[in-house]
Amino acid sequence: MKTRKLILPALLCSALSVYALEPSRYWISETPSAATDAFSVYEAGRDESSPRIQVALLLDTSNSMDGLIEQAKSRLWHIINTLTTLKYRGKEPVIEISLYEYGNTGLGEPSDYIRQVLPLTRDLDLLSSKLFSLTTYGGEEYCGQVISNAVSQLKWSDTKADMKLIYIAGNEPFDQGRYSYQEAISEARRDNIYINTIYCGSRDAGISELWYEGARLGKGKYFNIDSDKKVRFIATPYDDRIAECNKRLNETYISYGAEGESKKINQEVQDINASKISASNYAERALTKSKSKHYNNSSWDLVDRAKDDPDYLAHVDNDELPAELKGKSESEIRRYIDKMEKERTAIQNEMSELGKKRQTYIDEQMKNATDEDDLGNAITSSIIELANVKGYRQ
Structure with a gap:
């Protein structure tokens, strides 16, 4: 252990040198492929008989979304910890999370300004690393296309009991781009994937710009949030x-x-x-x-x-x-x-x-809190609601 204790701090310093909200809750429904994880060298301990919760986060990284990205960083572990409390028929599920960015002009027109940052993975340190590497630039946001990419590119489970969720967050009209958001959501629903939409702005603006409609068609939940609001943390004696x-x-x-x-x-x-x-x-x-x-x-x-x-x-x-x-x-x-x-x-x-x-x-x-929930609490509350519909319990 002494060798590692001496070497690691030096390597860590070297690596470091290189290397919100007021959601409105609108529950829309009362009833509820090809990419592989190239980042994982070894896939042992993967009990495929366990239920799975699969979550794809589709984040707008255009210029105006710095606050959204900061909130995602601030609430990643809160969201994951809530997921870990769920059980299906007494069994703990496997948790897999994917990350996409869209709307970033730097990604280039041939990709429709979309990038799969990470496929569905169980490597939580890698997920955190990729999330913290995101930067914002420009603005061409194609919601329909990024949803379609996530549906077709990710290795979604085909087991009925597994819970499959897409969360898409942004602040531009939901119908931008060549690909129909209605068709993209239909593709998701055929695979029993639920679409949840998070509009960064007022409730009415999100409705008029079709984010509510996206959640309605996707049998998911619609939120509107203030993406520039700082996340409220509660310090504890522990x-x-x-x-x-x-x-x-x-x-x-x-x-x-x-x-x-x-x-x-x-x-x-x-x-x-x-x-x-x-x-x-x-x-x-x-x-x-x-x-x-x-x-x-x-x-x-x-x-x-x-x-x-x-x-x-x-x-x-x-x-x-x-x-x-x-x-x-x-x-x-x-x-x-x-x-x-x-x-x-x-x-x-x-x-x-x-x-x-x-x-x-x-x-x-x-x-005794008077503040509304932040992004993390809003997402986790929707996960718990859908989990209950799917037969999961805390």
């Missing part, structure tokens, strides 16, 4: 203790393989990104990391890999191992990994208990 646990948790990760060190660095970079927003946001991210079902790093962490694929250590190449394990026997490596796993489980359990106390404190504070 945030500092959760942060300390998170630092200890990071020490239990053992990188391996060609991308292991860079993935380990990215884990800590995303901690820093979360902390720059607020201590509360940092705590939200840390609590996500306490949930081993949803925060699984088998592609680069030996502890998760050994748990998902116990035979891996019998044939792992010495060159794949980190410096502290090179030249060790299989039994020595297993003992070290077992030690790290026990430490990790104990820390995650401690964080889970702190998280419960933290949520109780927040719930008490919210009883």
Whole structure:
């Protein structure tokens, strides 16, 4: 561990040098392919019998949407933590999230100013990294086309019980572009995908610019928000203790393989990104990391890999191992990994208990709150409503 402790801070510094709202809730319905995850090296621990919740975020990155992107960064972990509370017939679902940007002139006309930033993935650190890399520029927003791209390009589940959601956010007329938004939404509904629309502006403007109609056709929910409003965070007496646990948790990760060190660095970079927003946001991210079902790093962490694929250590190449394990026997490596796993489980359990106390404190504070919900709370409330319709429970 000493070698990693000395090297990682230097690498992290190097990596860093390179490297809202007042929603109106209008529930529209009372009843509710080809891209692969090229970023994941190893896909172990993927129990395909588990229910899945798949969410595609389609964000307008034109000039006027800086506030929207900041809110998405501020509420990513809050949204994910809400998703992790859901169960279907007693089983925890697998969570997969995709990210698209649209309306950015810098993306070029041949692409209709649309880019798939990330396919449906379970790599939450990568998702955070991609979200924090978004910038805004120009403005040609084609809602119909980006919805159609998400429907046709992503590897959506064909299991009826799985929940499939698209959230599209922006502030221009919904019918811009050559591709009909009605046809795009029909494609989504044929695949049992629900379309939720988030208009950045007044309720009436969103209705006149067809964002309400998009949600109605998509059997989803329509919000209007003030995208320039700062997200309200509630500091709790437990945030500092959760942060300390998170630092200890990071020490239990053992990188391996060609991308292991860079993935380990990215884990800590995303901690820093979360902390720059607020201590509360940092705590939200840390609590996500306490949930081993949803925060699984088998592609680069030996502890998760050994748990998902116990035979891996019998044939792992010495060159794949980190410096502290090179030249060790299989039994020595297993003992070290077992030690790290026990430490990790104990820390995650401690964080889970702190998280419960933290949520109780927040719930008490919210009883006296006068502010409307922000973007994160609006999205999570719609997820919970649809989840209940689909048979999911918290």
